[in-house]
Amino acid sequence: MTYAIEQLNPAILPERSGAYTHGTVVTGARRTVFVSGQVPWAERGVVPPDFADQCRLTWRNVLAVLAEAGMGVANLAKVTTYLSDRAYREENGRIRHEVLGEHRPAITIIITEIYAPEWLLEIEAVAVD
Template sequence: MEAATALMRTRYDRPDNAPVDSLLCLDTVQPSYEHSHEGMRVRHLRGFDSRTGDFPPRISDQCRLAFSAGDAALSTRGASLQDVVRVVYLVKDASKLSSCGSFASNALGDNRPATTVLVVKKFDRPEVEIELELIARIPEDALAS
């Protein structure tokens, strides 16, 4: 029963003194996907810089890299940032989110998806400042193929 509870727990509701569960760290850099018949959800998009092997210290750089990762993830499924209908921003400090506004606007272009901001106490890695979740409609031509 304890193993099932550990798997159901998210990395955001782990007590401060709890040991890090290796199963919960597998996705610290890689996004995860959920599909429905009309769309997809891409979760755990983070601003990891693969060139340096680190998360940049500024939230704006992490946001830019997270949107780039989201665009790449969507493109593998036949979609783009123009197909996003909802963006969920998970941040430790909501006051820093304003520095992401111009990049988010440029990345999304004319598309203005619904937006949710969730403030979290911490992420599983202390250097992470922001994480994105994108919900997108898959274009009909991509569904047919």
């Protein structure tokens, strides 16, 4: 590995409440991949009805873009998740932790209206290697 993703968690900031880091510094990276907002579309445009399935499918789509670049979870430096409802915060965090394991990129979660009403979330990311 020729790059490093360093976590930034300044002592003056509140203790982190979840599986993320306050910031990241990337050094020695050769490439940066910007993953466009991925949504819970399966093949043929099928959208699962419940949040957990949508969240896992959306992460699958993010990871597919990373795999196309020869990257994976460990390459993620920044992830932004758009949720259609605050009620999905905890389940989103739990599933994100399932996907990321112990990897802690910088994370932003925004509660907003999503482009299509059947989509309950959208995830975009930045990865490096």
